[in-house]
Amino acid sequence: MEIFKTNVIYDFMGKRLPFLGLSSILFIASIVLLLTKGLNFGIDFAGGTIVQVKYEQAAPIDKIRETLKTTKYGNSVITKFGSDEEVIIRITGSSSDLTNDIGDEMHKILVPTGNFEIRRIDMVGAKVGGELREKGLMALSLSLLVMLIYLSVRFEWRFALASVFALVHDITIAMGAISLFSVEVNLDILAAILTLLGYSLNDTIIVFDRIREGIQSSKGTDLKGIINESVSKTLSRTTLTSLTTLFVVATLYFFGGEIISGFSFTLLVGIIVGTYSSIFIAASFLVQLKFSVDDFKTKEAEKVKRQKEKEKLRAMYEQGTV
Amino acid sequence: MKIFNYRLVIFILSIIFGIVFSIPSLLQTDTGKKISLGLDLQGGLHMLLGVNTHEAVTSKIKTVATSIKYFSDDEELLIDGLSIENDSVVFTVLDADEMPKMDEMLKQIKGLDISKEDLKYTLKLTAEDIAKTKDLSVAQAVETIRNRLDQFGLSEPTVVRQGQTDIVVELPGIKTQEDEKAARELISKPANLELMAVDEERADQVYTMTSSQAAAYGDVILEDTNNDKVKYLVKEIPILNGSQVVDAQVGFDQSNQPIINFTLNSTGARIFGEFTGKNVGKRLAVVLDGKVYSAPNIRERIGGGSGQISGGFTMIEAGNVAIALRSGALPATVTLLEKRSVGPSLGADSIQASMIALISGFSLVFIFMVIYYRRAGVIANIALITNVFIIIAVMAMFGATLTLPGMAGIVLTVGMAVDANVIITERIRELIREGSSIPKAIEDGYSNAMRAILDANITTLLVAVLLYAYGTGPIKGFAITISIGILASMLTAILGTHGIYEALMSRISRDKDSKKWFGVK
Numbered sequence: 001m002e003i004f005k006t007n008v009i010y011d012f013m014g015k016r017l018p019f020l021g022l023s024s025i026l027f028i029a030s031i032v033l034l035l036t037k038g039l040n041f042g043i044d045f046a047g048g049t050i051v052q053v054k055y056e057q058a059a060p061i062d063k064i065r066e067t068l069k070t071t072k073y074g075n076s077v078i079t080k081f082g083s084d085e086e087v088i089i090r091i092t093g094s095s096s097d098l099t100n101d102i103g104d105e106m107h108k109i110l111v112p113t114g115n116f117e118i119r120r121i122d123m124v125g126a127k128v129g130g131e132l133r134e135k136g137l138m139a140l141s142l143s144l145l146v147m148l149i150y151l152s153v154r155f156e157w158r159f160a161l162a163s164v165f166a167l168v169h170d171i172t173i174a175m176g177a178i179s180l181f182s183v184e185v186n187l188d189i190l191a192a193i194l195t196l197l198g199y200s201l202n203d204t205i206i207v208f209d210r211i212r213e214g215i216q217s218s219k220g221t222d223l224k225g226i227i228n229e230s231v232s233k234t235l236s237r238t239t240l241t242s243l244t245t246l247f248v249v250a251t252l253y254f255f256g257g258e259i260i261s262g263f264s265f266t267l268l269v270g271i272i273v274g275t276y277s278s279i280f281i282a283a284s285f286l287v288q289l290k291f292s293v294d295d296f297k298t299k300e301a302e303k304v305k306r307q308k309e310k311e312k313l314r315a316m317y318e319q320g321t322v
Numbered sequence: 323m324k325i326f327n328y329r330l331v332i333f334i335l336s337i338i339f340g341i342v343f344s345i346p347s348l349l350q351t352d353t354g355k356k357i358s359l360g361l362d363l364q365g366g367l368h369m370l371l372g373v374n375t376h377e378a379v380t381s382k383i384k385t386v387a388t389s390i391k392y393f394s395d396d397e398e399l400l401i402d403g404l405s406i407e408n409d410s411v412v413f414t415v416l417d418a419d420e421m422p423k424m425d426e427m428l429k430q431i432k433g434l435d436i437s438k439e440d441l442k443y444t445l446k447l448t449a450e451d452i453a454k455t456k457d458l459s460v461a462q463a464v465e466t467i468r469n470r471l472d473q474f475g476l477s478e479p480t481v482v483r484q485g486q487t488d489i490v491v492e493l494p495g496i497k498t499q500e501d502e503k504a505a506r507e508l509i510s511k512p513a514n515l516e517l518m519a520v521d522e523e524r525a526d527q528v529y530t531m532t533s534s535q536a537a538a539y540g541d542v543i544l545e546d547t548n549n550d551k552v553k554y555l556v557k558e559i560p561i562l563n564g565s566q567v568v569d570a571q572v573g574f575d576q577s578n579q580p581i582i583n584f585t586l587n588s589t590g591a592r593i594f595g596e597f598t599g600k601n602v603g604k605r606l607a608v609v610l611d612g613k614v615y616s617a618p619n620i621r622e623r624i625g626g627g628s629g630q631i632s633g634g635f636t637m638i639e640a641g642n643v644a645i646a647l648r649s650g651a652l653p654a655t656v657t658l659l660e661k662r663s664v665g666p667s668l669g670a671d672s673i674q675a676s677m678i679a680l681i682s683g684f685s686l687v688f689i690f691m692v693i694y695y696r697r698a699g700v701i702a703n704i705a706l707i708t709n710v711f712i713i714i715a716v717m718a719m720f721g722a723t724l725t726l727p728g729m730a731g732i733v734l735t736v737g738m739a740v741d742a743n744v745i746i747t748e749r750i751r752e753l754i755r756e757g758s759s760i761p762k763a764i765e766d767g768y769s770n771a772m773r774a775i776l777d778a779n780i781t782t783l784l785v786a787v788l789l790y791a792y793g794t795g796p797i798k799g800f801a802i803t804i805s806i807g808i809l810a811s812m813l814t815a816i817l818g819t820h821g822i823y824e825a826l827m828s829r830i831s832r833d834k835d836s837k838k839w840f841g842v843k
Contacts, residue, residue, distance in 0.1 A: 248683030257675030
């Protein structure tokens, strides 16, 4: 079975401007969203407490709200979680007293609302929240740095720059989606974003590798033609691997349970955007950056020449003629 | 035609390894190393506690003051205005001739920073000693909490230090809210037992005195544990403290109320004997964590070094206090910085949900690969199954913990490990289309695809390593499964499938039907 005709070369570069336009719109919209609406930070980064309660019958949300109003937890937010029986109560504060914490108090307060079981209490104090924020930022920036180093070792600078653009494009749009759908940003979302970082980059690298191979083997200097051919040739690989990953991420999203739905949502969006960008966007950056096949070939030729000279010298040295 | 080649042999060995070492975890056998489930999957309590290390410094300063007081009383050396101000001990020696004697004594106490101004002494702990004291207090708190939890009878409690002042406590055995509260109370109990002399001269003034007036006499006012209206005036410096307790057991008094019988070590017993001998007829206050439990009259000298704490305990309280006394006092109080508690039913739900995701994700990939790539897909699937077995086996071998994000990592690995086979098979197809013979297409396909596969794996591994370094608990689990999965995929998806093709090479060459093998003509 084959999805794409293998002998057809699609004219991706000819239509790059509409796609660049679409990406710009998505990118700018994401930035605007992130600046205005912002991210909905969960307790891992903002501190606070969440209590997950499961009732024997449908959860009486209004009654819970009424009951909590009379206590100091009046401003807590109550939302349904997964099924009708379960709710999550979000409380902004946390308690540092070991012997009587928010969980104990909730247990007492909720008694009149029916038969329930407290299934989860997560409490993150302000200090730990700050530390986790710091660590998260550190992990994110270090990952970016490591990727940059990896790229600069792997590629010519315009290739590297183009893949960084693609990377920023993917992550920004994925974060825009997180903001748009008010996904709660906790540690698992950070893990998903870091995974995407690696995933999206690797998709781009495979396409770029092919382009470089194409440049070296082609006689012409038409960059757009070479790109079209390379992207078309890697098309089925790019779509297929994304498809298999998408399959499993989709099952995680639909069957994996409420707790990791944010994680799988982020991956779902990120993989789609990442695949789209490695096909339609990443190589366009290369064209926009005015990459010249001629220059590249001259440089490559020089490199080969230098390498040969070095080898010659070494051979002479080893034979003792120097 | 040889069927066995080195790649296939390695692959078969890794299949055997994967199956043998994952059996204990999959079938939950009694013997063998198993994967342990994270708290988010099996339910339990995770806490991050902060030790208020400054308290340890304060109490050390107090000890310095105590020893100066004992020394000057003993040697009849006159000092004035002994007090503690801002973590330093201040006092004045009345007679300048006695300063050498005082200096000599102070030399015995290590880690002191002494400054003198005429006859006035100011003693501080050196910065080095403060750091050491703080460090020691955290180590000691870890030890104490571990001892208490061990004696509490919970299965496999984990207590480890994290960073400068924090302690991570993990209790997988906690099943109910009541258990959880009891464990928290046990951990946080300072269990600071002090035997203090009641100041009988001023005992009748206790209700009219302020605490600063009491301090002027070297006394403190303490409340009764059962009734905070009842107050006692006791000497600030205790006769004995809990550090001299070697054993504590729950017992019962005549009216069958639970009490705690404690035994002192030999030094404690001697001091206790001397004190009770000298103070017959006076009262001795038994103080636990700043509350007076009882203040009986001393009827006679008490030798043997044992005593009891009574004062309306419930059976559970008495048990906890006894455990806390046996395991020693906390050198400083602890506060709750982070808590994650998961009920066992939620953990079971999470396991079920992620198993469903794993199985359905797996099946989708499986079916897709076979339809799209035919026999090449089957071979890739064999590698995929082996990969999952190896992940489980390696995790079991190292006793790693499987968390919910870790489960997600396994699911994700299934999607990504198959990536390598897609890249390879696509390359092989391309070469076949270009007219290569099948054996050559396979060999070249593998070597051409190598670079792309390495790129994919290196980028993901780099991120996983960073996630492991900067992530906490469950996220570390994600980093672990994904790293193992990627490394295993090198063995299964690249080496393993290559070995299978080599073994089948003669059949593939004879067959000529490339469609059957690679789904392409």
